[in-house]
Amino acid sequence: RVPCLAAGRPEARPALVKLEALRAETKFSDSCQLIQLLACQSVHGGQLRIVDARRSVMVSTIRLYANNQHVGDIGELKNQWSRWKRVRTLTVAAGQAEVRFDLPVPVVATNLLIEYAAFHENPASHPEKLQCPRCSRSVADRHGICKHCGDNAYQCRHCRNINYEKLDAFLCNECGFCKHARFQWSFSVEPSFAVQPISTEAERGRLE
Numbered sequence: 001r002v003p004c005l006a007a008g009r010p011e012a013r014p015a016l017v018k019l020e021a022l023r024a025e026t027k028f029s030d031s032c033q034l035i036q037l038l039a040c041q042s043v044h045g046g047q048l049r050i051v052d053a054r055r056s057v058m059v060s061t062i063r064l065y066a067n068n069q070h071v072g073d074i075g076e077l078k079n080q081w082s083r084w085k086r087v088r089t090l091t092v093a094a095g096q097a098e099v100r101f102d103l104p105v106p107v108v109a110t111n112l113l114i115e116y117a118a119f120h121e122n123p124a125s126h127p128e129k130l131q132c133p134r135c136s137r138s139v140a141d142r143h144g145i146c147k148h149c150g151d152n153a154y155q156c157r158h159c160r161n162i163n164y165e166k167l168d169a170f171l172c173n174e175c176g177f178c179k180h181a182r183f184q185w186s187f188s189v190e191p192s193f194a195v196q197p198i199s200t201e202a203e204r205g206r207l208e
Contacts, residue, residue, distance in 0.1 A: 014044040014106075019185040027075045028176040030169030033114040036074035039191060040110045045102035046187040048090070053097075053181040056129075057170070061118035062090040062099075066109035074111060084113055094120045108192045114185070116170050133157045 025036040043066065050059075065084035067077070077083055087107045090099055130139040130153045132146035139146050144154040144167065154167045161174035171178050 014188040014190045030166045034074045035112045041189040042106045042192040044106045044188040048099040049184040051182040057180040058120045060120045063115040064088040065113035066107045
């Protein structure tokens with residue numbers, strides 16, 4: 001009889017991996033990150049570090065979603081809430097710098113969605129001020145035009161995009177920059193080989 005060698009091997013354990021090392025593509029809305037993973041993963045939990053937070057706008061609730069649907073472009077899943085499964089809701093205290101979390105049951109995912117869903121009330125002692133990204137002066141104009149240099153204070157400081165549909169958006173819907181804090185995500189994962197069942201003719205067509 002041939003001995004079973006697999007029985008003596010230690011089981012693979014989840015590893016904490018930075019999101020940057022897991023993602024293939026990322027798209028954004030004014031409050032969400034949509035991440036397409038490089039490979040299918042079994043997600044067990046994770047960790048969030050909040051860096052350089054400003055007290056004027058602080059997130060209080062973050063919702064995590066996942067699915068195992070293969071898409072050509074992660075942007076196809078934007079605003080398609082019926083195609084996502086909520087797997088965890090995180091509560092963040094004002095000024096909290098780190099959040100660790102586990103999932104009740106590991107989730108198989110090829111895509112993740114992170115929604116910055118709710119915020120702490122703006123304390124009266126720290127009112128939000130509109131600031132020009134070029135000259136750093138306060139801007140009082142309701143259209144965001146700086147009277148000193150003529151730049152638009154509503155533009156993203158990284159890519160200069162302006163979200164005219166939501167001028168006070170939490171995230172830049174083009175590059176994902178957030179002026180209120182930096183969010184550093186890591187997830188506890190292990191490779192998964194689970195396959196999502198084909199449920200529509202469109203999905204069948206993509207595989208042919």
